[in-house]
Structure formats: C-alpha cells, structure tokens
Amino acid sequence: MIRNYDRVPSTLVRAYADLDVATVHEARGKRGAMAAAIKPIHPGMRVCGTALTVRSQPGDNLMLHKAIDIVSPGEILVVDMTGWEGGPWGDLMSVSAKARGCGGLVIDGYVRDSETIRAHGFNVFSRGLSVNGTFKEAIGLINHPVSCGGVIVAPGDLILGDDDGVCVVPKAEAEAVLEQAKIRVEDELVSREQFARGETLWNLAGFQKLAEAKGLREEPVTGEEN
Template sequence: MSAAAGGHSAATLYEAAKLPCACDPGLRAAWAGAKVAGPAFTVRGIGGDNLALHNAVLAAPAGSVLVVDLQGAAYGHWGEVLAVAAQHRGILGLVVDGGVRDSEEMAAMNFPVFSRHVTVVGTVKDYPGDMRSPVRVGGVVVHTGDLVVGDADGVVVLPQDSAAAIISRADQRVADEQRIIADIRAGKTTLELYGLKTEGSW
C-alpha cells in the first residue's frame, strides 16, 4: 500500500478510524490486485455521460485519486484511453460510483480502479461535470483532499484533518496484532487472548 496510508490496508485503517468511513461493498476493485492510496480529487457527473471524467483528468493534480459520483450508473464511463491519459498526468487511480470497462487492459498497465460495475455499455459526452465539490460515493461523503484507500477488501475514506491520527492508531493496531499472532504461534488461543467466553460458559 502507498506511503500515503502508512502502508496500511483498508481494513486496518477502518478499524483504527472508528468512523463510518467504509464505502459499501458494491464498490470494489475492477481487477484483482488493484490497490490505491492518495488524496481525493472529487468529481460529480451524470450517469451515462463521461465528459466529466475527461475534464477531471486535466483538472486533477498529479498524485491524486479521482473520486467520482456517477449515481451508480451501469455504463462504461472509463476505460483504457482515459486510464492512459490519467497515468500520463500522474493520477494515482480512480474510485467511481458507476461503471468502467477495459478491466484487463487497466490491470496490464497497473492503473488501479474501483467501481460498482464493469460493463461495455457506452456513454455520451454532454455534461462537463462539477469538480472539487463534496460527493457521495459508496454511501460516504468525500471532500477533495480526504485520504482514499482501496484494496481487495474495499474502499475507505479518511477525513483530511484526522488522517494522520488514524494512521498513527493503525500503526499501534498492527503492532498489537503482531504480538497476538506471535502468542497464537506460541500456543495461546484466540479465546484466551481476547477474553472470550468458551463453549458451555453461557
């Protein structure tokens, strides 16, 4: 995982955040192994129209992740051509509440994409989009600058002003988990380590 997230997984950051910051599980990696972490650049478009994405590729700064509200529409709003253009401009990846296509091509070029659908259905190009305004993606409100992290387990969004503190707590969680794993390998049980009730103790 990118240094932007302290090297932590989406699951670890979610647990450390103690916030409702996980996008719903319908939003997932468009290709196996995709991972992304970086500051959001928010985009609002209209489902079935991908002009906003063409504009976003030009507007977003290098090192950002496009986070796009397309109302969950099942259209192929994004594909290989836009991925090449985005990668050329230094954009780290895409999280879109909508559909994409060309998943194998994007996997081959290692451009991470998280979407609700993978579909060949085409789009029009009429609505130029709204950039940098808050959007709702996967049920989570995202602001430009929030830290977005996606991997095989899902996508989380950490508020910009608390991301550093969350990453610090995630560091501690990982250290604690490593101690627990060492204890399990030494013979202790998860029931002992977590203080859980044993069978018949109800």
C-alpha cells in the same frame, strides 16, 4: 469546479502507503468504508492518495475528462456516478490519466476495457464492468463533496484501497487515524505470535465472561470419549 482546496499532506499519504484498508477502517472507529461492491477490477490493485472528487451525470462522462485534464500527480479520482450501470471510463482515459500522474480511479459506477486497463497498470475500483457507452454533454461538479459508495468524500481527503475495498479518511482525521493504525499494527504483531502458539482471542480477550454475561450456557464437559 473548485481548483484550490486543502489536501492531506504528502508525508502523511506516504505513511499510509503500507497499511491495509481493514487496519485503517478499524483505526478510524469502523468508519469510512465504502460499499462492499466497490472493489478493484483485478486482484492486487491498490490506491493511496488524496481525492479529486467528481459528480457526473448518469450516462455522461464529460466531467471525467475535465478531471483528467486538471489532476495533480498522486491524486485519486473519486467519482459519484450514482451507481449508473454503464461504462463511463475505459482504456484511453486510463492511459491519459496515468500519463498525467493520476494515482487511480474510485467510481460509484462501472467501467469497461478492464483487460487493457490492467495492462496499462492503472488502478481502478468500481462496482463492476459494463460495456454501455456514454455521452459528453452534461455539466457536473468537480472538487465538491460527493457521495461515493455511501461515504461522503471531500476533495483532499485520503483514499486507501486494496483487495478488501476502499476506506476514506477525512483530512482533519488523517494524522490521528494514522497513529491509531500504527498501534493496531504493533498489537497485531504480538497477537499473531500468540495465536501461532495456539492461543485464542476467546481466551486472551476474556470473551468467555462477556458471553456468559450475555446469556451463554454451555453443556458441562463429562469426560473424553474412548
């Protein structure tokens, strides 16, 4: 278990708080998106914070309890459970984690007690729900790089999740990706106004020429039907 590591600064984390995952994923060059199966267990859940990473043995949640014990306020628990189809996280763990300031859970695996977790206001992203219980016997890793949803996550990386899924921004890229995301937001505001007037991206972006260069052939317009 590693206790000392660099994190994305809190000022940058706050700057990401109002951005959506799709914008950040695009701003990062279409990189960092976890597997589409990892979604919030209820619509409207959101996470934005730095990663506390956990590698836990399938069927065992001992290290998840250790992670709750050491989590810092605002950190997101990012857990590699290798997609194991059981419920290593539930109601009481959510209460404990929230009380200690944890910003949420992202797990490459499953959870249970979904209704009571929502009632407690704790944000959880997982592959789904499973009632299967776990043991507390196996040692794993805390705050080492892990694979979660097909993405390598290092402790202290930025984690952003909303209804669309989860995106990871490495510490070293956080500032540059934020600037690109802000540019995208401004550009999309302009585009939205143009689309509201009836314009299409096909015309504005010159997709006709691109498609013709790729071999698009269209039947000529012969006139309007009566």
